[in-house]
Amino acid sequence: MKELSSRVTVGIVGGSDEVKIVEQLDGHTEIAEYLFSENGLVAKRGGDIIEKTNIIEKLGEVTIQKFINFCLGYMSKIELPVKRGTFVEFRNGMINVCPVGRSCSQAERDQFDAYDREHKVRERFIAAIEAEYPDLGMKYSIGGQISFDCFPIGWDKTYCLKYV
DSSP: OHHHHTTSOOEEEOSSOHHHHHHHTTTOGGGOSEEEEGGGTEEEETTEEEEEOOHHHHHOHHHHHHHHHHHHHHHHHOOOSOOOSOOEEEOSSOEEEOTTOTTOOHHHHHHHHHHHHHHOHHHHHHHHHHHHOTTSOEEEEEETTTEEEEEETTOSGGGGGGGO
16 A cells, blocks of 8 residues: 555545544555545545545534434334444434334344345334435435435545545
């Protein structure tokens, strides 16, 4: 990577925050002119911030509260094998929604995963959100065993391409 950076401009993009990316690179961020953390929502060039934005600035507090209230209301009406805690996790660039609750055990996680494969809990949840908010401009991504991410369209790892 160091040899490459001597010949071309290098940028690093990750979905994590800067602290996690630096940790993953063993502190060697000097190899890249650009560092894009949180998919580029925090963009740096030569160590200086170019731009920093978040989902609140994009959607506004009123919209975010309506969205979260809808999600919590929807979850209050579904029956699952178990429910635990932390159903909505607010992040800088997205909202993570977890019908079973992020504080579930590994066994409960596995149980929900199997239940979701059969009953399509997350797919149906996303369909309900899209029906309620057809013009919100959000993308929904099912990942892992228990949750899905909600973020503005274009706020994936391609977001940072506008800087290069």
